[in-house]
Amino acid sequence: GTLPGEKTHTIYCLLGLVSFHKFSLWSLFPQFGRTEVIDNTLNPDFVRKYILDYFFEEKQNLRFDFGQSLQVFPWEALNVFLSLLHRGIPGKKCGTIVLSAEELSNCRDSATLQFCANKLDKKDFFGKSDPFMVFYRSNEDGTFTICHKTEVVKNTLNPVWQPFTIPVRALCNGDYDRTIKVEVYDWDRDGSHDFIGDFTTSYRELARGQSQFNVYEVINTKKKMKKKKYVNSGTVTLLSFSVESEFTFLDYIKGGTQINFTVAIDFTASNGNPSQSTSLHYMNPYQLNAYAMALKAVGEIIQDYDSDKMFPALGFGAKLPPDGRVSHEFPLNGNMENPYCNGIEGILEAYHQSLRTVQLYGPTNFAPVVNHVARYAAAVQDGSQYFVLLIITDGVISDMAQTKEAIVNGAKLPMSIIIVGVGQAEFDAMVELDGDDIRISSRGKLAERDIVQFVPFRDYMDRTGNHVLSMARLAKDVLAEIPDQFISYMKSRGIKPNPAPPPYTPPGHMHHHTQI
Numbered sequence: 001g002t003l004p005g006e007k008t009h010t011i012y013c014l015l016g017l018v019s020f021h022k023f024s025l026w027s028l029f030p031q032f033g034r035t036e037v038i039d040n041t042l043n044p045d046f047v048r049k050y051i052l053d054y055f056f057e058e059k060q061n062l063r064f065d066f067g068q069s070l071q072v073f074p075w076e077a078l079n080v081f082l083s084l085l086h087r088g089i090p091g092k093k094c095g096t097i098v099l100s101a102e103e104l105s106n107c108r109d110s111a112t113l114q115f116c117a118n119k120l121d122k123k124d125f126f127g128k129s130d131p132f133m134v135f136y137r138s139n140e141d142g143t144f145t146i147c148h149k150t151e152v153v154k155n156t157l158n159p160v161w162q163p164f165t166i167p168v169r170a171l172c173n174g175d176y177d178r179t180i181k182v183e184v185y186d187w188d189r190d191g192s193h194d195f196i197g198d199f200t201t202s203y204r205e206l207a208r209g210q211s212q213f214n215v216y217e218v219i220n221t222k223k224k225m226k227k228k229k230y231v232n233s234g235t236v237t238l239l240s241f242s243v244e245s246e247f248t249f250l251d252y253i254k255g256g257t258q259i260n261f262t263v264a265i266d267f268t269a270s271n272g273n274p275s276q277s278t279s280l281h282y283m284n285p286y287q288l289n290a291y292a293m294a295l296k297a298v299g300e301i302i303q304d305y306d307s308d309k310m311f312p313a314l315g316f317g318a319k320l321p322p323d324g325r326v327s328h329e330f331p332l333n334g335n336m337e338n339p340y341c342n343g344i345e346g347i348l349e350a351y352h353q354s355l356r357t358v359q360l361y362g363p364t365n366f367a368p369v370v371n372h373v374a375r376y377a378a379a380v381q382d383g384s385q386y387f388v389l390l391i392i393t394d395g396v397i398s399d400m401a402q403t404k405e406a407i408v409n410g411a412k413l414p415m416s417i418i419i420v421g422v423g424q425a426e427f428d429a430m431v432e433l434d435g436d437d438i439r440i441s442s443r444g445k446l447a448e449r450d451i452v453q454f455v456p457f458r459d460y461m462d463r464t465g466n467h468v469l470s471m472a473r474l475a476k477d478v479l480a481e482i483p484d485q486f487i488s489y490m491k492s493r494g495i496k497p498n499p500a501p502p503p504y505t506p507p508g509h510m511h512h513h514t515q516i
């Protein structure tokens with residue numbers, strides 16, 4: 001299978017049967033790797049491991065092909081012909097693959113380090129130096145990326161910097177032997193900091209902690225070349241080192257935490273009459289409208305984290321039959337006792353059914369659906385569930401004060417809110433709710449965490465406004481913040497993931513891990 005977006009790995013694993021040889025071959029393009037060959041068995045147990053990047057917000061399809069080699073000698077032609085006949089027929093079951101995956105452990109470690117320096121060069125005309133350090137990790141291509149800057153210690157040649165904590169991933173990309181470069185500067189008010197010198201180390205060296213190995217000479221190469229008697233520009237000493245493992249989003253998912261995905265759709269009159277092609281709710285038999293596209297793009301990624309794939313779906317801002325009362329939280333399938341829809345297709349079906357039965361009305365109130373999900377989230381605060389509410393709207397919000405209040409309250413609960421704005425409206429209010437720049441507050445209370453992500457759907461359409469450029473990119477942008485929001489909740493409440501159940505091992509097989 002191929003994936004939209006740039007991070008596409010298609011894996012071909014061809015396992016074959018030529019007389020009594022069995023092996024696998026990963027070939028064709030864009031391939032990711034090939035397993036080793038295992039002779040003479042119908043139950044091969046591959047041990048080679050592959051490292052893949054994992055992105056919560058993307059659908060990362062992998063394809064495994066088992067096939068056979070055609071590298072044969074002429075006198076084996078008959079065997080090849082016979083084995084071709086025995087090839088798998090598409091759609092016909094010819095065995096099962098058991099895949100095991102685990103997260104690389106060094107992706108979750110954070111190191112805490114403290115340094116001091118001695119006898120650094122004096123750079124300031126008046127007074128001493130104002131030293132600070134800049135840490136760089138090296139990249140595979142030999143370039144360097146800045147990963148940490150210490151604070152400035154004023155007017156000293158023997159500074160002691162505060163301890164700092166940094167993900168091991170940021171320091172060395174999980175590669176313990178990769179070069180880490182450290183530059184020492186004298187801070188200047190006007191930004192033209194003076195270079196004192198530099199040194200290199202690695203995570204493996206730093207991890208030895210305070211010892212004679214972790215005292216580094218700070219060298220200024222230019223100065224060294226000019227002055228014969230140059231020794232160094234001072235030394236930097238590691239005072240302490242410790243490393244701590246942090247839980248990741250996948251630890252919780254493996255421990256059984258479920259994502260409860262709820263959808264809320266805007267049924268206000270400003271969307272336009274669904275029977276007209278100008279309407280955002282236009283029921284086009286040949287093409288999904290913006291609401292359906294946004295729902296599908298986001299829902300198809302999130303549903304993989306929900307084991308029963310039964311999703312509650314709500315509508316707001318419509319007049320309901322039979323009495324014509326206005327509702328701001330009605331079930332799309334018309335069943336308040338059981339608002340669940342079966343999969344994304346089920347939601348789309350219920351959405352179309354609602355469009356045919358309710359009357360688009362107003363105003364556009366968000367607070368009732370936010371409070372609806374918050375009520376459920378308040379009942380499960382043990383980390384077994386995390387709630388994601390997707391609101392799709394044309395954006396002219398009428399209850400801003402109540403919505404802010406609902407969001408500030410929701411920030412204390414295991415929930416996140418995704419807002420997709422469709423149509424051409426001004427989305428200033430949505431940007432404000434998003435809180436990326438200014439954390440939202442209500443009646444003087446600041447939200448405990450950022451739980452809202454907003455994206456305007458039109459950013460993903462082509463110039464004619466008819467075609468979505470990339471559903472995958474839309475999903476990526478709205479979902480990217482969810483794992484961090486999720487972790488921020490679990491951390492703030494001191495919730496640890498449950499231990500993962502033991503991996504499935506088919507009868508008669510030894511277990512191997514494949515790392516992802």
Ligand SMILES: *[C@@H]1O[C@H](CO)[C@@H](O)[C@H](O)[C@H]1NC(C)=O
Pocket residue numbers: 260261262312372373376387
């Ligand atoms: C998920 O949340 C909705 C509210 O948005 C609620 O109706 C439903 O019961 C929840 N599902 C589970 C399994 O708790």
